[in-house]
Amino acid sequence: MWRRSHKPSKLFHRIRRCLALLALFLVASSLFLYRIKGKFSSQFDPPKLKRNKVRTFAQFRSVVEFANGTDLIWQIPESPKGVLFIAHGCNGRAANFWDRSPGCPYCVGFPEERLIVLHALSRRFAVLTVSSSGKCWSFGKEKHVVKWISEWWIEKNKLERLPIVALGASSGGSFVSALAAEMRYSSIVLMIAEGVFETMGIPEGYPPTLFVHMPKDQRRMRLIERNMEALRQKGVLVKEVRCLEFPLSPNFLSDRIPGLNQTMAVKLIQMFSEKGFIDENGYMRKDGPATRWKQALRERGFPLAKYELLNHIQEELNLAYGYHEMTSLQTDDIFDWFESYMN
Known part of the structure; x- marks a missing residue:
């Protein structure tokens, strides 16, 4: 009777050695990748891109740039009919308005900010967001920086013939109210902000202004009412949208x-x-x-x-x-307002 030998063959030893070497290689690779991941995963802050160096969001076709000392994120839809500049509030940044993607790993896509942008794009507005240099917006050099960025970006993308509008929330609303005295906005929206009209005055030709605010903040509501009257006396078209509290679900x-x-x-x-x-x-x-x-x-x-x-x-x-927060619930009112003064 034939019996199978229990002595391992040379081929068996060779296979076993290859498998052992492969296992060692996989372990070493895992340790290396773990060290690399640990080294870079904590770097949440956006990298400082060189001016005009562009990275495109693969999914959303949005673009991240670094220009004139700050980062800006933007997107242009097909056949745009207007340009929208958005200024965030205190502790905000441009990355709050866009979803995280391979092109922008530090973007956070806050609910209200991202919905405002998505609504703007659906209404065929090219959207430009810029980060402030500090915690909140300032009104000296930074105003001229954003003006330069806006005009440079509009010219670079050949959008000069389109009407330009602006929206700012809280500190960003105050910033937009000041910037509107120097930019050719066709209209603006100040969200949960009364503006800085008392300190800057109201120049001739100031754009139509919509106040989107929350009357639970009674102090700010009184300031808005006073500024609306001052704007009317200067012949500026004004309107308000009041945002009330609502139940959670x-x-x-x-x-x-x-x-x-x-x-x-x-x-x-x-x-x-x-x-x-x-x-x-x-x-x-x-x-x-x-x-x-x-x-x-x-x-x-x-x-x-x-x-x-x-x-x-x-x-x-x-x-x-409903006291003090950016809101996208009134986007129809906001963009209807913009479109009313674009011709």
């Missing part, structure tokens, strides 16, 4: 925050109700920053605490409370 959060699924949104609203952060009708009892909801998340072990959605949720809580 799981659908509102999950529909407006990419990455937040409805199951998690339901759990959030349940926790808010159990903790007394919202009343029986779903209205916020306090403003978002004054509500200790992040601590409650940690206490209950919500996985959200590990993700980058906390600031996105915070923005929507502020919006629901």
Whole structure:
């Protein structure tokens, strides 16, 4: 009877040596990649690009540039009919308006900012966003920097024949109100901002001005009413849109925050109700920053605490409370206003 030999063949030894070498190679590669990842994953701040050096978003066709000492992000739709400059509020930056992508890994896409941009693009506005040099906008050199950037960018992209409009929120609204005295805007929108008309005066030919504000902030509302009257006396067309508080719902959060699924949104609203952060009708009892909801998340072990959605949720809580937050809920009013003065 034939019996198979149990002695390993030369071919078997060769295969075993190859597999061992392959395993060592894979382990070494993993350790190297881990070190590289650890070295660069913490570099969240945007790289300083050389002037006119461009990186294009593969998904959204948006463009990141660095010019005249600051970063700007923009996108031009097909057959644009107007140009929109947007100024962020304090602690903001251009990256807040755009979704994260391979071309912009530091973009954060806050819910209200990104929706304003998406709405603008759908209405065929070319959108330009610029980061302030400090925490909030200043009104000296920075005003001339943004004016230069806007005019340079418009000329570079051959958009000179299009009407130009501007929107600013909070500090950005005050900045736009000052910049409008020097730029050829066809109209402007000041969001949760009264402007700086008392300090700068109102020049002849000042553009039509829409105030989008939240009357729960009564002090700012009174200042807006006073400035609206001053603008009218100078012959400037003015209008206001008042934004009121509204109840929170799981659908509102999950529909407006990419990455937040409805199951998690339901759990959030349940926790808010159990903790007394919202009343029986779903209205916020306090403003978002004054509500200790992040601590409650940690206490209950919500996985959200590990993700980058906390600031996105915070923005929507502020919006629901209706005191001082950027809002995209009135974009139809805003862009109808822009389009009314583009001819």
